[in-house]
Amino acid sequence: MFLNEFEQLLGGKSIMEKLDSIDRQILRILENDAKAVAKSIADQLGMTKTPVYERIKRLETEGFIKNYKAVLDTTKIEPSITVFSFVSLDAQKGSLMDNFLENVALFNEVTECYVVGGEFDFLLKITVKNPDAYYEFAKTRIATLPNIGAVKSAFVLNEAKNSQHFPLL
């Protein structure tokens, strides 16, 4: 058996632990339902629990599955509003961008933050109690950060779709 140069470097262990069709089906099932157990997944795939169990463990230890989370019905818990805000900096100096990211990482209100290409530099997903709270947050937390240029916001009126499913599985 021949090892390629990468595998040789790792003592025969492949870097790219590839996923076969069964792995992908298991991931798709767990993506829908973290509580699915080896036995029920095995039944769906026409297998037995042992190989399925071992594959799940492998997918966990190798990091294909990062973690398991409860999905909450936030509207039932407390009324809130969500705002997507595009932000651009005065200058695209790398240190400025890092500084911005470090800051927003600390804000619980910013649940997601993406570095994007195009007219703006960042896209933030912000969740707060109400419009007043958003105004306060934008004014005191975002606008005060150094070198903020333009900010353009879109208020979410309705969450029409949120599948949280990786479409390439």
Place this chain on the structure above:
Amino acid sequence: MFLNEFEQLLGGKSIMEKLDSIDRQILRILENDAKAVAKSIADQLGMTKTPVYERIKRLETEGFIKNYKAVLDTTKIEPSITVFSFVSLDAQKGSLMDNFLENVALFNEVTECYVVGGEFDFLLKITVKNPDAYYEFAKTRIATLPNIGAVKSAFVLNEAKNSQHFPLL
């Protein structure tokens, strides 16, 4: 004991099942780790498993917890690009908006879709294999929908933060 008019309608059962501080702490723990069991949550809260177990079951049956999902490391599974696209329609007729939403709901590539206020009508989160696939998808799937006006896209260069935590718990 007096019932208010809403409670009377439900035979004494309150509509707004309110969450106390313990419920919120349980939700916060499960939001981080769906695999946390009653015993370990109870330990963290200085309680015993029974009341915690009963509260979890209540939170599930009353819908505060919608479901449990595995969070995947999609970059390890397959290279992909994510694009946020703002879309506006020619006219904001309600039926046109419904039609648009019905269509995008069918596209696996559109993992999230929000109705927003402001310059545009919708915000889509789109995941595809590569820029070519995005061009193909935008051209054949989105641009061909009836009454599409403007489309403005921002390509994700980096996912700097994705907490998936409801900040108001």
Place this chain on the structure above:
DNA sequence: AAATAAAAGGAATAATATCCTTTAAATATA
């Protein structure tokens, strides 16, 4: 055909969910 890897099957362990009874706490009532 041989060797390796994966899957199957079964069995045992361990842990958790679930139930029931008792105790404590909080609230309402006298």
Place this chain on the structure above:
DNA sequence: TATATTTAAAGGATATTATTCCTTTTATTT
């Protein structure tokens, strides 16, 4: 303020169920 009533929590016991391990069989690859 004391007492009664209701609700929630605690504690323990049981039964179910999943994990985990080991051996055998099948499939795949060389």
